[in-house]
Amino acid sequence: MNNNTSYPKEKIKVLFLENISDAAVEEIQHAGYINIRKVSGALSEAELIKELKDVHLLGIRSKTQITEKVLQKANKLLAIGCYCIGINQVNLKAASANGVAVFNSPYSNTRSVAELVIGLSIMLIRKVIDKNNAAHKGVWQKDAKGSFELRGKTLGIIGYGNIGSQVSVMAEALGMNVLFYDVESKLPLGNASSARTLKELLSKSNIVTLHVPSDKTTHNLLNETTLTQMKKGAILINHSRGDVVDIPALKKALESGHLSGAAIDVFPVEPEKNGASFKTELAGLSNVILTPHVGGSTEEAQYNIGLDVTSKLLNYLERGITTGSHSIPPLNLTPQANTHRILHVHKNVPGVLGQINSQLSKHKINILGQYLKTNEDIGYVVLDVDTKLSKEALSVLKEIDETIKVRAVY
Secondary structure (H helix, E strand, C coil): CCCCCCCCHHHCCEEECCCCCHHHHHHHHHCCCCCEEECCCCCCHHHHHHHCCCCCEEEECCCCCECHHHHHHCCCCCEEEECCCCCCCECHHHHHHCCCEEECCCCCCHHHHHHHHHHHHHHHHCCHHHHHHHHHCCCCCCCCCCCCCCCCCEEEEECCCHHHHHHHHHHHHCCCEEEEECCCCCCCCCCCEECCCHHHHHHHCCEEEECCCCCCCCCCCECHHHHHCCCCCEEEEECCCCCCECHHHHHHHHHCCCEEEEEECCCCCCCCCCCCCCCCCCCCCCCEEECCCCCCCCHHHHHHHHHHHHHHHHHHHHHCCCCCCCCCCCCCCCCCCCEEEEEEEEECCCCHHHHHHHHHHHCCCCEEEEEEEECCCEEEEEEEEEHHHHHHHHHHHHCCCCEEEEEECC
16 A cells, blocks of 8 residues: 555644544554544534634544534545444535545444343343342342343344344343344344334334434334333333434333333433533433443444544545445545546536546546546546646646546545
8 A cells, every 4th residue: 555645644634523532543643644633522513613624534423413514614624434333413415515525333333232232131121220229228129029031031123233133143142032123124143033013023022122223214213102012011222323212202101110121322312521411301210221322332342443434534535445435435446556546526417527538638648547436416536647647637637527526645
C-alpha cells in the first residue's frame, strides 16, 4: 500500500466525539496523522457546524446528530465514522448528496450484546433483581416461588441478524428452545426454528428479545396489542432501539402481572451526556432491569469498534475504498504502481462518465485504471492516471457537469 497522500498528513484534521475508544486515536496516529482532537460528549447542531469547519474526518457514536444543515456547512468533511452499530443519527441522503462517506461497525459488539441478553434472561427468570433489592434492605427473601431455569424454556428472538443469531446459539447451548421471527428469510442455526408470524412467536415464548433496527415498520412494534399476545408471565428484553417498544403499554403489562419482568437498555428519549438526569415510567417496577444503553459497552467491543471503523476511514482516505459505506457506492480497489489516484463523486445522471472520458482524452491524459459504481443518487468514479498529468486531470474533473466532490488520493 502506498502510504503517501496528496495532502500533507499533518494538515488532515480529525475530530472524535462521545469519548470514542483510544484504540481509534492510536490507529489514526500510527498511520501518521497527528492533528486529532477528542471530545468526551456529543455536540449540538450549532456546535457541530462551528467545529467541523476545517475537519476532514469525524468520529461519532449514537448521540451526535448529523443533519443536512451540518453536512452542507462541512465543506472539507470527507468521511464520518459511526463507532457503533447504528447509522440512524446521520442523514445519509444528505451525506450522499455532499459526497461524504459514512461508515459504521455492524459486527464488532455483537458478542457483548448477546452475552448480556443471556445474563439478563437468567437474572429475570430467577427473580434475582427482587431478591437483591430485598437483601440490600436487610430482608432475607429465600424462596423458590416464581424462579425457574432457562433449560427447556423457549426464547423468542425478533430479528435474526448478527446479534439475534448469536443469541440463538448461546441460548441453545443452555438447553433452551429457540424460535425466531424475521421479515427476511433466514437460515436457522442449530435447532432454532422460524415462526411464521410475530403473533406465533409471542404466544409461544417464555422470553422475548428484540434485535431489530429503528424504522417505520418497527416503531412501537411491541404495543398494547402485541404485548397482550405474549404468554402470561413472559419476560421482555429490549437491547435494540428505543422506539420499538411502547413504554406506557409495557408498564401496564408489567403492573397487571401479564408480564413477569423486563430488561430495557434503550429508550425513546435518552440523555445526551453521561451523568445527566434520566426518567422513565418503568423506574421502580418489580423485576425490571434498566440500563443506560450499555448493551455493546464492553472494553473489548469498544476496542474492536475503534479498530474496525478507523481502518475503514483510513482505507477511504488513502486508497478510495468505500466498502462498508452507507452513502458512497462500494468499491474495493488495490493500489496501482506508478499512478496517481483521483476520486470523483457526481450526481447519477446519464452522460457523466462520457464527459469524464472525453475531457481527459481531449487533454491527452492517459487513464491507466478506471472504476465506477453508482446508486440511485450518485456515481463514484476512481481514476488511476499518468503521474505527470495528474494535476491537470484533477483540474479537468472539477469542471465536469454534476460534480459533487473531487479529491486526489495519492
